[in-house]
Amino acid sequence: MTVLAILESKGRYIYSVEPDERLSAAVKTLAERRVGAVLVMRGTRLDGILSERDVVKVLADRGPAALDGPVHTVMTRDVVSCSQSDTVASIMEVMTLSKFRHLPVLDASERVVGLISIGDIVKWRLNEYEHEQRALHDYIKSA
Incomplete structure (x- = not known):
């Protein structure tokens, strides 16, 4: 099974924020949309990803004042992505080995x-x- 099959069943909508947006606004988006990550995009270009883990880490390191800073200072910049043709097994392995829970899908x-x-x-x-x-x-029943 491929990533394309999952996208076709769940939909392709993504939530994103701008890199210069305040972290507090991005956190509000995470909470309102009930998602664990948002893509950080400048127009159509992927700059990074902001996850709940990124937010927790910066709050632990810098305290609540970090919420006034821009998203680009907190986001994960080295984003691992996948393609629509990748298999579910391969992306499960990537997520497990890399210990993250979200993968942007690129064409x-x-x-x-x-x-x-x-x-x-x-x-x-x-x-x-x-x-x-x-x-x-059903097979066993019909035998």
Whole structure:
């Protein structure tokens, strides 16, 4: 199974913030949208990603005053991404080994076309497992 299949089932909408936006506004976006990460974009260019972990770390290091600073001082700059043709197994491995929970999905032109979370993968795998179990059950019943 590929990333494309997940995007087609969940949708391609992403939440993003500008690099110069105040961190407090980005945190509000995370909370209102009930997401664990937002992409940091300048126009259509991906500059970074801001996750809940980034926010927790900066608050622990700098305290509440960090919320007045710009997102670009807190975001993760070296963003690992995937393509629509990557397999679910390969991105699960990347996420597990790298210990992060969100992967931007880029097309061949390096344009952002979606965002995959570990939650999306778990949901997909559970649905796939349930489908296999039903098929096996139906097969055994008909034998």
